Amino acid sequence: MQWAETMGGGVSSHPGNEGRGRGRAVVAVLLGGWIGSGPVYAQGPVPSILEPIAQPAQAVLDYGLVLVLVCGVIFVLVMGALLVTVIRFRVRAGDDDHEPAQVYGSDQLEIAWTVAPVLVVIVLGLITAGRIVALQKNEAPAGSLAIRVTGHQWWWELEYPEFGFTTANELHLPVDRVAFLELQSQDVIHSFWLPQLAGKTDLIPNRRNTMWIEPHQVGMVVGQCAEYCGTQHANMLLRVFIHEEAEFERWARGQQKEARMLPGTEAGRAIFANTACVNCHTVRGVSEIGRFGPDLTHLMSRTTLAAGAARNDRGQLIDWITNPDHFKPGARMPAMKLDSAQVAQVADYLSSLE
Template identity: 40%
Template sequence: MKDLRPIGGRRRWIFVLPLAGLAWLTSGCGVIGGKIASTSDPAGDQARLIWDLFMVPVWWLTVAVFILVTGWLLVNIVRFRRKPGDTRIPPQVHGHPRLEIAWTLIPAVILALIAIPSTRLIFQLNRDPGADTNALRVQVIGHQWWWEFRYPEYGIVTAGDLHLVVDRPVVLTITSQDVIHSFWPPRLAGKVDAVPGRENTMVFTPEEAGVFYGQCAELCGAQHAHMQFRVVVQTQQEFDAWVQKHRQPAPDPAPGTLAATGKELFEGPAGCAGCHSVNPTYDPSTPINKTLMVGPNLAYFAERQTLAAFLPNTVENLHQWIANSEQVKPYSIMAEKWWKIRAQQNQLLTDEQVNAIVEYLRSQQ
């Protein structure tokens, strides 16, 4: 019969210590530095303040509590372990007033040490820089499943890419057109919910130029994981050039080209213009809760980092997205209200038609 006796003390540690070490190593994977969604490499003042709050006092309080609790536990395990042949019952301290007061007050003090600076920081982060500053003000509208960005100061509307200026404060007014979303650019700032019928605010200053990853952080439906965006942080000169460009009408393709054929399909038989606009401007007096178009604005589409809110903006991905939206992003409006209907009516676009529309959209730059 197999020996079912418990493993001896030394042999037990042979298994416990490697497992504990493995757990310790894997618990930190992907947390520190370098990842697109890492909060430990802040590139904005809000993200930096949140990270600093985590490191002091949260991190060091956690380390202190871990050392004290683990050390006290090990001391008691070693000092008060049962000796061979010892059958005595240890002293019972149930209902000991001093112990109960101590283990009630100590956690309360720890929580207070965390809550006080956290509350102070919450109010600091939500402070509007004021109308007399040069803060850039942008309206952010969440949709299932993409992000719309409006610049009332310039009358510009775009989607997918949020353009900001390095070292210039930004005030985002955030809402939703359908369900609750959560706007989160991890290296630049924290999370703010996008709630239908409510306007929430996020204030921060980008401290580095570059392209930064963003993600919806609130479960909002089947394609929640594919509700991404990019934040393009530019110099003031680059941003001014981008604004000047987007204040101009989107370019028309040369007559007789494949792109011109694509434009005709886009505005006519393909039905794309029923949901999408290629006009980069809008009336800035339009309320934030009023829908401009069903789908994202596609003006200057070719300059964007992504398409369908998550795919790299390449010719191959764009062709696949138009030809088979249901496979690329099921349950999206494009898949449900355009691709499926055309499939049921046996009116899906041919490869030549898709190529023409792709060429037209790629000419929008």
């Protein structure tokens, strides 16, 4: 409450200002929540469904605009008729109290205001059904890129079967090519949402859902889990990088390679390989038994740590290894209780995984 009073300029105890004080406190709390979410969203643009750069998001927006247009026309007609009636037939000075003739039972009017809405509903229903059929592809089209997405608390596992590697939290797609995504969950229900690329699709344990994306513009967009999935739901972000085909192929070939060890990182690699790190994380060429946490083979090719909760640099990496709860309270990764020298050595090794 003290923080809320500071933000709101103080909450007066005067009886006449109680409502105003409560209002300021509410605004302060809401503003605090918005500011508190800033560090997560500050690392990327805020996504908008009104700025699609792919199908089916573009088709959904186009359909939404059709609905807005139809509803807008109906609104203008109804409100226009109401306005004309109110103005034209208003009570004027000098009018007597004579009640005007009551008109009812007009077959023409009743037919008109029954048929017109039915026709509108039928047309919109047909358009809706056509869009649903067009957008719901249950089988991968020829030439599409297959990707298997698995939701975990609280990160995304991304497998590219065509290329034989797995990465995490950053999805890479070629422009002007359909990507067919198979969605599944390892624990609880998640929802895969990329506002500028496609609508939401749930990830449900023991069930396979699918969706497709065909991006038409190179760039980076942000997505997130859209179904509450636990403590760090808000920090379960996803970045999508859309490349030209040749650039995507280069990225994929780089991801296929095993991890290389740079001189001076031997100590960090030994600590990583001889502690519980390898029980959760895979580094191809070192250990491939870890499946509980993200694949770290090319960790430094990613822009963020912990599914978007922190920048991916050596300093943040040291902080993450030392105390994961600092970035994501409740994160499944334990603090390994390494001393500062060991943490620095592990960070040096992980920083070499490009």
